[in-house]
Amino acid sequence: MAKVVVVTSGKGGVGKTTTTAALGAALAQSGQNVCVVDFDVGLRNLDLVMGAERRVVYDFINVIQGNAKLSQALIRDKRVGTLSLLAASQTRDKDALTEKGVARIMTELRDKFDYVICDSPAGIERGALLAMRHADTAVIVTNPEISSVRDSDRIVGLLDSKTEKAEKDEQIDKHVLLARYDAGRAARSEMLGIDDVLEILSLPLLGVIPESQDVLRASNLGSPVTVSNPASSPARAYADAARRLTGETITMTIPAERRNLFGLLFGGRAA
Amino acid sequence: MFRLVGRSFLAFVLSPEPPLADWIDELDAWIERSKGFFDSRPVMIDFSRIELEKPDVAGLLAQLQTRGLRIIGVEGVDPAWLGPGLGPLPTGGGSARVVEITDGKPSEDEDDPEPSEPEPTALVLDFPVRSGQSIIFPNGDVTVTGSVASGAEIIAGGSIHIYGALRGRAIAGSDGNAQARIFCSSFEAELMAIGGLYKTADAIEPELRGHAVQAWLDGEILMMTPQN
Numbered sequence: 001m002a003k004v005v006v007v008t009s010g011k012g013g014v015g016k017t018t019t020t021a022a023l024g025a026a027l028a029q030s031g032q033n034v035c036v037v038d039f040d041v042g043l044r045n046l047d048l049v050m051g052a053e054r055r056v057v058y059d060f061i062n063v064i065q066g067n068a069k070l071s072q073a074l075i076r077d078k079r080v081g082t083l084s085l086l087a088a089s090q091t092r093d094k095d096a097l098t099e100k101g102v103a104r105i106m107t108e109l110r111d112k113f114d115y116v117i118c119d120s121p122a123g124i125e126r127g128a129l130l131a132m133r134h135a136d137t138a139v140i141v142t143n144p145e146i147s148s149v150r151d152s153d154r155i156v157g158l159l160d161s162k163t164e165k166a167e168k169d170e171q172i173d174k175h176v177l178l179a180r181y182d183a184g185r186a187a188r189s190e191m192l193g194i195d196d197v198l199e200i201l202s203l204p205l206l207g208v209i210p211e212s213q214d215v216l217r218a219s220n221l222g223s224p225v226t227v228s229n230p231a232s233s234p235a236r237a238y239a240d241a242a243r244r245l246t247g248e249t250i251t252m253t254i255p256a257e258r259r260n261l262f263g264l265l266f267g268g269r270a271a
Numbered sequence: 272m273f274r275l276v277g278r279s280f281l282a283f284v285l286s287p288e289p290p291l292a293d294w295i296d297e298l299d300a301w302i303e304r305s306k307g308f309f310d311s312r313p314v315m316i317d318f319s320r321i322e323l324e325k326p327d328v329a330g331l332l333a334q335l336q337t338r339g340l341r342i343i344g345v346e347g348v349d350p351a352w353l354g355p356g357l358g359p360l361p362t363g364g365g366s367a368r369v370v371e372i373t374d375g376k377p378s379e380d381e382d383d384p385e386p387s388e389p390e391p392t393a394l395v396l397d398f399p400v401r402s403g404q405s406i407i408f409p410n411g412d413v414t415v416t417g418s419v420a421s422g423a424e425i426i427a428g429g430s431i432h433i434y435g436a437l438r439g440r441a442i443a444g445s446d447g448n449a450q451a452r453i454f455c456s457s458f459e460a461e462l463m464a465i466g467g468l469y470k471t472a473d474a475i476e477p478e479l480r481g482h483a484v485q486a487w488l489d490g491e492i493l494m495m496t497p498q499n
Contacts, residue, residue, distance in 0.1 A: 146421075150402050150421050150422055151402075153420045153421070154401060154402040156401050157401030157402065157404045158403075160401070200418070200420065200436075202417060202418065
C-alpha cells in the first residue's frame, strides 16, 4: 500500500517545494515508484523546480473535472524513470479542488505508486487542508526562526484534527525537517538552534538541510538538488532524510560551519 | 423524531462599573492590547454593579456593539428595557445534553431519571497544546503535561498546571474564581489572567522568563513568583 506524505509548513518560502522535489527524487533514485503532486493551485511551482514546465498538458484540476485521465496528466521525469509529477493548474484557484475529486485521485495514485508526496500551499486554508487530508505521514518544513516555528506548530495542531487519520482517531506520523540551517549563525544566536526548534515542536527530526547555494542553483536549473548535485551537502542531507522516511535508522549529521582559509583570515563566514 | 441538542459554552461577562467613561476607556485599552480577543467569543453584560437609566443602558449596549462585541445576553436590568434580540440571561448553565423530543407519549421512566454522571472537575492533557488551539474548561483545573505554544490558550474555571513551557495564554479562574492559580515549569507566557485580572508579557518582570513560576491573586493584584 502506498504511503501518502504531505510536505507542509504554514509559512511560505521555507522550502516546501524544494523539499518535495528533493525528497521525491531521492526516494525515486532508491528505486521507489514516486509521484509528487502540486496542491498549490494558482501558484504552481513544483513543475519549475522539477524542470517539467514545458511538458505540462493536463493538470490536477483537469483530472478532477474529468477532462483528462490521470495517466494523461502524469509527467514522467526524464532523469529518474520512477519519478512522476502531477502539476497544479496555474489558471484556476483553489476552489477548483473539490474534496471528492481529491479523494478519488489520491485513491488512484495510491494504487499506482509506492510514495505519493503532496506539496502543500502555504497558509492554513482550503488548499493546505486538502493537501494534508489524506496523508499518512507529514513532513513539516521549518526554518530556524521563531515565526516559522510558530506557524509549524499551528500546522501540527491541524494535522492532529483535520486529517482523515485524525478523524478516525489514528495518529498521523509527523516529522520536522529543518531547512536553511546555518550552523555559524545558530552558534552566534542569530537564529534558533536545532534543540530550540525540537523543544518547541516536540516532534522527531527527519533531517537538517544546510543553507546552501546548491539548493538555489538546483531550483534555477529545474532539477531536484539530489539529482543535479548528489554530492553536495544539502543533497546528502535530503537523501538521508528520504531514507529515514522509509523507516531506516541513520545517524543524524548536523552540518557544521565550514571556514576556508579566506574566512579564517578575515573572520568572515565561508560561503 | 425531533432532536434538540443542549450545548454549554463559555461566555465572558462584562460588568460595567462607575464611572462609566473610565470603564469604557479601560475596555478600549484592553481591546487595543488584545486585538481579536472578542472576535469569536460571546459576551454577556452584567449591569448589577452600576445604576443606569433606560436610555443609558441602550446607549451603552450600542457603544459596545460598535466595538465588535457579540452580546448574547444582559442581566441586572429590567428585561422590559431591552430591545429585540437581547434577552435576559438564563440562570444556571449546564453541560451538553441531548434532549430527544418524540411526538408520542413521554416515556415511562421520565419521573425517575437516571442519576446523571458527576461532571469531571479536572482536565488532564497528555499532549502539547499547539498554536491556534484553545482549551476551554469552565468546570475546574486544567493540567498539561507538555508545553503550551505561542498563540495557544488555556481557559480554566479553576487553576492551570503546565509541566512544560507556557508560551501562550493562561486564563485561570475564568468564572471569577480569585482562588485559582497558575503554575508552569518554564514561564514564557504571552498573557496570564486570574479571575479576570490579567498581565501581558510586557508588564511582567523579565527576570521570571524561563523560570518555573507560580501566579496567584493578592486582592486585585496578579502576583508572580519563581518556584524552587
